[in-house]
Amino acid sequence: MKRVFSAIKNWWPGLNSTMGFFLLSVALVWLKTYWAYNTKFNLGVSGGIQEFLLFFNPIPTAVILLGIALYFRGRIAYWLMVLINLLQSVWLFSNILYYREFSDFLSFSIMGSGSSVDNNLSKAISGIINPTDFLVFIDIIILIILLLIKVIKIDKRRTPKRVAGLTTVLGIALMLVGYGVSVSDRSGLLTRTFDNNYIVKYLGLNEYAAYNAVKTKQTADERSNATADQLAPIEKFVKQLDTDADPTYFGALKGKNIIVIHLESFQQFLVDYKVDGQEVTPNINKFYHNQNTIGFSNFYNQVGQGKTSDAETMLDNSLFGTASGSVMTNYGATNTFQSFQGYLDQDGYTTAAFHGDVPSFWNREATYKSWGYDYFFSKSYYANADNASYNVGYGLKDKIFMKDTAEYLQQLPQPYFAKVITLTNHYPYTLDKENIDFPATKTGDKTVDGYVQTAHYLDEAFGEFMAYLQKSGMDQNTAVVLYGDHYGISENHKAAIAKLLGKSSVTNYDLANWEKVPFMINAPGLKGGINNTYGGEIDVMPTLMNLLGISDKNTIHFGSDLLSSAHKQIVAFRNGDWVTNEYTKHNGQYFVTATGTQITPSEDPRVATFVKETQSFVNNTLSYSDKVVTGDLLRFYKNPDFKKINSKKYSYNKAKSLKQLKADQKKGTSLMAQNNNQTTIGDYITNAPELSDSSSSSSSDSQSSN
Structure with missing residues (x-):
């Protein structure tokens, strides 16, 4: 060991100076950050400029x-660097873990919302962590040891x-150089981007933190500066x-x-x-192919950092x-919304949401009041x-x-809407x-192989x-x-995805299609069939409103009826990526949607025009939706078809x-009321082993309001 320490001293005689320790620390931070960029993230780097910037951007x-x-001087300077x-x-380290599960980087918004989600985050951490993630701390441990045993001596000057x-000026100059090169390669980097990957690969993870802090502050300021005039272009x-609407x-x-x-x-x-020859989802398959089911084969999740909460926001508000x-x-507790539930309330519906976890998760209790849910049955x-x-995991098991x-x-008084x-x-x-009671897949990826069992x-x-x-x-x-809220297996598991799809590898085209989730509508007498229209979660609200015969002509929403x-x-x-029935853009590459053939838009004027117009439409869609939300613009919007939701009239206190619910039985429209106030729960058969004994099986009966 002494030989190792002696070698360290001989390797860098200046190590015992403050500046020497500083340069070593810079080198170590650069090395592990660059290593993480290349091994822990999927930044989509292509071309010499992007490769250079990825190498360069940890330094400034x-x-x-x-x-x-x-x-500072002496001991303070050294330990401050540590x-x-x-x-x-x-x-x-935190971003490595977050990215592995969500394919995105931490934002101040996500960290600030910890109170609404942190009760569940720790449950999945052990599955997310890879032992090599801890390598980002190894240099710190070594430096501390070297300082404590005085192999590195503190320079008191x-x-x-x-x-x-x-040194500070040099760092700022290097940052400006990096920014200049980045903007020359991608114009509008900080003003017209919807993908955090671009910020990180061009500027760096620390710069992304600063950018996100500024954007978060700007978002907070938008509401106070918003005016009714901003609604006109929207x-x-x-x-x-x-x-x-299709008259059918x-x-x-x-x-x-x-x-x-x-x-x-x-x-x-x-x-x-x-x-192994067994259907993973035989019941959903049967439902999908039922003659009274409209099954959408090209329906995509469109969530961002909010994941499940984004899916709910789109389905209930088309935002x-x-x-x-x-x-x-x-924004759930403070904004004005013109939700699907608000329309249904005006149409005589009872609205309710059911969730087997705590009501604070994703701020549901406050948000559902703003959206006009009559009931919220939480854990x-x-x-x-x-x-x-x-x-199990995040809450009650599905069968129970x-x-x-x-x-x-x-x-629930009928008609009702229940989520x-x-x-x-x-x-x-x-x-x-x-x-x-189902075999796991054998991809070799422990994150993936249990997925079919829970499905x-x-x-x-x-x-x-x-x-x-x-x-x-x-x-x-x-x-x-039925609808799927978002992907279950992120595109960070490419090798496993390839095995699931029976391929040797996956392309960006495959990954774009990987974002597909189910959307199915079934009702007695409904004209069913597989619908190949391209759409996503933002389109659900206008689709269901037309099916219910409710006009959405005066509604500000960013989807449209899939059946039209x-x-x-x-x-x-x-x-900012997109899919259309003609072309697909994913991770900076373009494909023919029908075949998966990769193309270069600039080689065909018609395709170039199509791509330009589609990208403009997508950018405007996202930008205008953001403005509606961050500026709370719906408070200014006078919708003649919508009665403003009064969130104060709703209470999800269990006793109340x-x-x-008991009082609602007097309306005589619920299934129970129509059954002479007798429960029908005896018709519910489950093979849940937890409910196999008689005492457990009857436990839910005590919940009846009668």
Whole structure:
């Protein structure tokens, strides 16, 4: 060991000077950051300029931040450099973990929303961490040891202020050089970008933090500076999204109950997918191919950092999640909304949401009041919800949750709208052995291989639920809608995705299609079939409104009716990529949508024009949606078809809600009221092992408001 320490001294005689320690620290921060860029993130670097910038961009902020220590002397300077290195490493480490699961970088919005999500984050951390992630801290440990045993001796001399100042100036100059080269390669980098990958690969992870802080501050200021005049160009833009409804479908679901089942992390490829010759989702497959089901084969998730909350925002409001984070978390309690639930309330519907987790998750309790939900049945409403065996991952197991949800559904005055949010098919895709009856895939990726098992469990829960609807007779006046909220397996698992798809490797075209999720609408007498129209979650609200015979002509929304022949088949992704029925853009590459053939738009004038116009439409869609949300512009909008939602009239207090539910039985329209106030829950059959004994099986009966 002494030889090693002696070698270190001989290798760099200047190591025992403050400036020598500074240069070593800069080199170590650069090395591990550059290593992480290339091994932990998928930044889509291409071309010599981008390669150079990726190599270069860790240096400027390392020089600036570590250079702060040069203004101090002796021990303080050394330990301050170690501390600054540690803080940068924690930031790098945190983003490695977040990116692995969400294919994005941490934002101040996400970190600020920790109170609404942190109760669940720790449950998946062990599955996210890779042992090599900790290499970002190894240099700090070595430096501390070398300082403590005095192999590196502390230089007690003060660094001249002129040298410290020139170091700071050098760091700033290097940053400006990097920015100049970046902007020359990608104009509008900081003004017209929707993809954080671009900021990081061009400027750096620390610069991204500064950029995000500025954007977050700008977003906060937008509301106070917003005016009604800002609505004019937005109204003009959304008018072009108005479409005439298909007369075959307009009003086809009028007066029917609507049950929207939120299939957590469920991707379209699971439909009809088999493992070892067995269907992963036989019940959903049957539903998809039913003659009374409209199944959309080219339907995409369009979520951003808000993930599930973004999907809900789009389905209930036809507004995108913002570039800086979750609408529900950041604006749900304060903004004015003209939601789907608000329209349904005016049309005589009872509206309810069901979720087997705490009401604070994604700020649902406050947001649902702003959206006008009459009821919100969260975890405390479910019998034995705190029983550990009833829960997995993020909340109640789907079979238990859906059985107890049926208990409440039978009591809702009809017609009703119910959003049922499942949870079991959520990362890290684990189940207890008693609930696993399906083989795992064999990709060799532990994050991926359990996915089909939890998806199969979700499918079984869905099958049990549908059997109850049929046996109780509720299905006769009910439309059931299924949708997947976002991907379950991120594109960071390319090798595993290739094996699942039966390919040797995947292209950006494959990854674009990987974003497909299910969207299916079923109702008695509905003209079904597989619909190949291209669309996404932003289109659900206008589609369902037309099916219900509710006009959306005066609504500010950013989707359009998927069943209309005039529907624009442009799917905008939150990062600015897109898919159309003709061409696809993903990670900076372009493809013919029908064949997957990669193309260069500049080689064909018609294609170049198409790409330019489509990108402009996508950019405007995202930008205008952001302005509506961040400026709370709907508070200025006078919609003649919509009565303003008064969030103060809603309460999700359990005692009050159950009392109201009991009072609602007097209306005589609920399934229970029509059944002489007798429960139909006996018609619900589940094979959930947790409910196999009689005491557990009957536990949900005690929830009845009667």
